[in-house]
Amino acid sequence: MVAVLVAAALGAGGCGGDGEDPVILATTTSTQDSGLLDDLIPRFEEESGRTVKTVAVGSGEAIELGARGEADVVLAHSPAAEEELMAAGKGESRRTVMHNDFVVVGPDGDPAAVRGDEPAAAFAAIAGAGAPFVSRGDESGTHAFELGMWEDAGVAPGGDWYQESGQGMGATLQIASEKGAYTLTDRGTYLATDAARDLAVLVEGGADLLNVYHVIAVADDAGERVNAEGGKALADFLVAPASQERIGEFGVEEFGEPLFVPDAGKTDEAIRAEA
């Protein structure tokens, strides 16, 4: 049955890719929503003559696709899950690409009085006040980070005030804005989302809120038919000086400040020390 469909679709569609093996990049919705990849990927395609299939999913799914060898290169911001993937021998290399930071946003009235707090204290205050908080709830890198913050705050989030959107960052910001709720967001999506204008940045800065992106070239033997060479080429491209310069400039024109800080060659510790 499926074979018939495939044969029929191939014959009738005639719309498959070209000869060159495409590179499959699994990445997070936040990088796609920011528009950065639309800027960088065409440059890589032109330079290398390869085509890239960018699949934007949550960090959890992106890393899972890499671990199964269904993607050739992974760009993610979920350090614990990334290290697991490397430990399982599914990654050929893992390198720092860039960072931005997370911020806690909420209604300007700030019912839980968290403005200017340390991150963990702010999360504890939100829970203590029972002020509405919208969580991504989608196993994204941002969601993983948020869960880590609750742990630091010594709170097990739950109850009427804690709501899970199950959606991307832009949609979650919109929901938080409509409900007058707090949420945790990466600064890039916050800046790029018009619907978030009603929300104010209440907690920011410091090493605790850093959001670091790494690129993982998937190992040849992570699965069948992995295009390891193509994956590595794209990973190399992202940390190359020209791309890093471009990352540092991206967003300045539209938002007045860069959305990401280029970090190639730095360790996580060095980035933390600078923050």
Place this chain on the structure above:
Amino acid sequence: MGVLWDALTEAFRLLLTGDRETWEVIARSLRISLTATALALALGLPVGAALALSRFPGRRTVLAAVNTGMGVPPVVAGLVVTVLLWRSGPLGPLELLYTPTAMVIAQTAIALPLVAGLSSAALQHVDPELRLQMQALGAGRWRSLWVVAVEARLPLLAAGMAGFGAVISEVGAALMVGGNIAGQTRVLTTAAVLEASKGAFALALAFGIILLAIAFSVNLVLTALQQHGRP
């Protein structure tokens, strides 16, 4: 309300200024969904005819399965096709995942039960006497089948329209097997989801309005065909 107005003006702007990217997305949506509908008709009509006009063991079970298939959520169909097309899956060597062809396959799978189920119902509705009379008049098997099909042409075209409507508007499978890749597998529905997730609601709605306009045009043609020669 402001967003709705912005969406309407944005939709007209994209259509009338001939925005290249938008027109490419429209052409891709139509190509994929029309191909899938044609395939679903080619495969589904014979199944529907067999279910309606012949008797074989297990017919009722197949009919029940087809009717259940009409309600399968696109995202489930997409998930199954994705796993089959994975590099590690049985059809991995074809390297079809994240291509328009993969989307055609998934959408065909979604439309097939609709076409088979509705066409079977349409053909069963034709008076069984008609086929007997035709055969008594000496018409062959195919000739009498054709007459029955002509008699049932209105609901049969409706089956095609239902199939097309289902696939042009579905997003779950398109997103999953296509990956919503710009310039390759981005169609109207996945573009709308992407823009909404970015918070660009007016643009997302504009894609929705364009989708409705396109579906309306296609159905207008089909309806004209269907109602041809009727007062």
